[in-house]
Amino acid sequence: MKQFSNLFFVALLSGATTLGAYKLLFDDNGYFSNDKKTITTLASDNYTKRVGLSSDVLDFTEAADKTIHSVVHVKNVSYHKVSNPMLEFFYGYKGGQSQEQVGTGSGVIISEDGYIVTNNHVIRDASEIEITLNNKKSYKAELIGTDSKMDIALLKIDADEKLPYTPFGNSDDVKVGEWVLAVGNPYNLTSTVTAGIVSAKARNLGTDGIQSFIQTDAAVNPGNSGGALVNTRGDLIGINTMITSMTGSYVGYSFAVPSNITRKIIEDIMEYGNVQRGILGVTGGELNAMASKELGIKQTEGFYIKDVQKNSGAEKSGLKKGDVIVKIDNRNIATFADLSGYINTKRPNDKVAVTIIRDGENKTIPVTLSKNEFVSVEFKGMELENISATDKKKFKVDYGVKIKSINNDNLREYTDELVGNIILSIDNIKATDVEGVSKFLNNKDERQSVRIEMVNKNGEIIRIII
Numbered sequence: 159m160k161q162f163s164n165l166f167f168v169a170l171l172s173g174a175t176t177l178g179a180y181k182l183l184f185d186d187n188g189y190f191s192n193d194k195k196t197i198t199t200l201a202s203d204n205y206t207k208r209v210g211l212s213s214d215v216l217d218f219t220e221a222a223d224k225t226i227h228s229v230v231h232v233k234n235v236s237y238h239k240v241s242n243p244m245l246e247f248f249y250g251y252k253g254g255q256s257q258e259q260v261g262t263g264s265g266v267i268i269s270e271d272g273y274i275v276t277n278n279h280v281i282r283d284a285s286e287i288e289i290t291l292n293n294k295k296s297y298k299a300e301l302i303g304t305d306s307k308m309d310i311a312l313l314k315i316d317a318d319e320k321l322p323y324t325p326f327g328n329s330d331d332v333k334v335g336e337w338v339l340a341v342g343n344p345y346n347l348t349s350t351v352t353a354g355i356v357s358a359k360a361r362n363l364g365t366d367g368i369q370s371f372i373q374t375d376a377a378v379n380p381g382n383s384g385g386a387l388v389n390t391r392g393d394l395i396g397i398n399t400m401i402t403s404m405t406g407s408y409v410g411y412s413f414a415v416p417s418n419i420t421r422k423i424i425e426d427i428m429e430y431g432n433v434q435r436g437i438l439g440v441t442g443g444e445l446n447a448m449a450s451k452e453l454g455i456k457q458t459e460g461f462y463i464k465d466v467q468k469n470s471g472a473e474k475s476g477l478k479k480g481d482v483i484v485k486i487d488n489r490n491i492a493t494f495a496d497l498s499g500y501i502n503t504k505r506p507n508d509k510v511a512v513t514i515i516r517d518g519e520n521k522t523i524p525v526t527l528s529k530n531e532f533v534s535v536e537f538k539g540m541e542l543e544n545i546s547a548t549d550k551k552k553f554k555v556d557y558g559v560k561i562k563s564i565n566n567d568n569l570r571e572y573t574d575e576l577v578g579n580i581i582l583s584i585d586n587i588k589a590t591d592v593e594g595v596s597k598f599l600n601n602k603d604e605r606q607s608v609r610i611e612m613v614n615k616n617g618e619i620i621r622i623i624i
Contacts, residue, residue, distance in 0.1 A: 218339055218353055219260045224392035225341045226349035227322040230387055231290040232276050232299075232313075234261040235394040236283045264342040265289065265313065266387035266394060268424070270320040272297075274313040275424055276384030277399055278304045281311050289315050292349050303427035307555070307590070308415060308502070309399055310423045324386055327393025329372065329416035330489070332356055339388050340398055340412065344381025352377040354412075362495035367475055370499025371413040374395045379414035387414040396420070418503045421524070428558065432547075434528030436506040438476060439470020444494040457515055459492040467535060467596075475525040477512065484520075485513035500525070535592045537584075537624050538608070539566020544591050545580060553613050557590045558582050561612075569624070579620075580613045 236259050262482040263280030267273070274289060281287055297315040300613045304311040327460040332338075336356045343349050354376030361371040372387065378398050387396035396414030426433045442464035443449065450458045460482040466473045483491050487510055491497050504510065506529035535542050552557055558580040566575045580591045585608050587596050611621050 166180040171226040183408050185496075204297065204373060206403070218351070219335070220388050220389060221339055221388055222341070222351045223394040225324055225339065225386055225388050226351060227292045228267040228324040229292065229341045229349045230265045230267060230274060230345050231343040231345075232263045232265045232274075232280050232384060233290070234263070234281050234284040235260070235286040235288070242500045249340070253527060262345065262381055263383045263556060264344060264381065264398070265385045266384070266397065267323040268394070269323050270328070270539040271427075272315040272317050272321055273302075273424075274315065274395060275313050275420060276301065276313060278306050278309045278311045280384045281313070282306075283591065289313065290343070291321075293395075297370050303431065305414045305423045305427070308417060308423055308433075309521050310397065310420055312424050313426050314452065324388065324392065325396045326421045327389055327391070328379055329395045332359060332389070332395050332416075334359060337390050338376060338380065338395065339390075340374065340376035340378050340385060340414075341388065342378070342385030342403055343381030344379065344385075350382075354582075357411070360493060360499050362493065362498075364481070370416060370495045370502065371399070374412050374414065376412060393417075396575045397423050416499065419499065422503050434505045434529075436501065436504045436508055436529065437470070437593065438481075438497075438501055438510075438512075438525060439472035439528050441465045444492070444497075445482065455482070457482050457484070460515070461491055461494060461497050463514075465596075468529070471526045471528045475512075475523050476516065477523065477525065478516070481514040481516050483512055483514050485522075486510050535596045536565070537595065539569055540564055540576070540580065542592055542595060549580065553579060553580050553617060555582065555613060558613070559587060559592055559595055560588045575614070580618075581610055582613060583611045 175301065223456040226460070235255065236489040261284075262278065263276060263517075265274040265276035265280070268275050281301060281304075284301070287301060288296055289299045290296045295317075297317060299315050302314050334356050338354060338356055340352045340354065341349055354374045356372060357375050358373040359370075361373045372395070374387065376387070378385075378401055380401075382398050383400070385398045386394055387398055389395050395417045398412060398414045398422050401412045423433055440461075440463045442462045445453075445455075445458055445462050447459050448457050449462070450456065453462060455462075463472075463477060463479055463481045463483065465479060466477055483497065485491055486500055489500050491500075501510075504527055506527055508527050510525055510527065511522050512525050513520060514522075541564075542559045544563045545553075545555070545558050545560050549558075549560060561576050561579050561581065564570055564576060569576065581595075583589055584598065585597055586597065607623055609623050610622065611619065614620050
């Protein structure tokens with residue numbers, strides 16, 4: 159009887175242990191339940207932390223599927239004459255042979271009727287442009303227009319069907335740390351997708367044109383230029399443009415032209431045939447601890463106005479040297495990239511509300527943006543202006559600034575020889591436009607001599623030192 163009691167007690171204890179273990183581990187709320195979505199770490203009732211393990215937290219499949227069919231392969235075919243110095247020297251042969259060069263990149267379809275945006279450097283000097291879709295169909299593309307300053311180009315193909323496209327998103331709403339996808343079509347391999355986060359906004363890399371990149375850590379390699387940077391909803395927030403690398407391959411930093419800037423450029427090209435670029439009409443620099451100390455001001459963030467250009471919207475509205483721009487409309491301005499990035503989304507005659515700090519007080523001043531072509535800058539007693547399309551055609555150049563007038567007594571006797579000439583470079587720095595020249599001159603001592611290369615009215619290249 160005693161032996162039977164012991165066996166009954168052991169069986170009862172084993173059953174209770176088994177039931178308890180089952181409830182703990184496999185019941186609906188158990189640790190290994192199929193419905194379990196979170197891991198609960200218990201430190202105390204006041205410090206309970208739940209970490210989501212749901213499969214849809216990092217699911218990029220929908221955004222990728224919406225984008226890959228609208229990202230295309232861009233093939234650029236150009237022809238260059240290659241001379242043979244030995245034949246020229248011994249036989250006087252001057253013909254040269256035509257050599258085909260092929261470049262590739264990516265592009266993004268932005269409308270169902272076949273408009274495609276890519277980088278200007280992808281199709282530069284192209285004699286033929288061929289587009290291959292993700293479904294392997296190929297089409298000849300027409301170049302609609304370019305903006306070399308912002309490295310954007312607009313192409314058009316005539317397809318026999320409505321095409322999938324990626325809609326524009328608002329790049330101003332992008333947040334640092336947000337997940338993004340970089341989609342390209344390099345080497346005609348069909349679309350490829352990589353993921354990363356937004357590392358920084360309004361990144362200034364010191365380029366002559368774009369001053370406000372979106373920086374990501376999504377892997378981007380040569381061939382992905384012109385591809386799409388999209389958010390997790392599949393909206394286009396940037397055009398992948400460049401990487402920072404010592405080897406030519408991806409090492410952790412890639413940069414995209416924000417979609418708001420891209421969209422404005424594309425709309426201008428489609429509506430006006432060229433880019434309508436509005437400017438504020440101020441020169442200066444962004445503040446930091448060192449600059450603020452030298453200027454004797456307290457603010458360490460913002461854009462310090464060093465000069466206001468004549469006849470610009472800034473001058474007409476009353477902005478002055480010494481003002482610090484801290485906000486435009488509802489956008490905070492902490493750096494030059496913040497300022498240029500926002501202004502690049504505007505057109506001439508657009509009105510903006512500029513908030514400045516003057517004499518320790520905040521003031522908001524409405525400013526009407528000027529047209530870039532009408533603004534001039536003075537340099538060494540020469541008034542310079544941007545060249546027109548007519549000038550480009552006449553002098554066979556695609557950049558430069560024009561000498562509008564001479565106000566320097568020492569140069570006045572050379573007025574006839576200088577006025578109308580096109581300055582190509584100053585101290586070997588390309589004079590792309592008056593904005594670039596003005597920025598360059600801010601770092602030069604007016605008393606220092608400079609070397610100028612220009613094209614005169616006869617089309618001859620001349621070099622002077624003044």
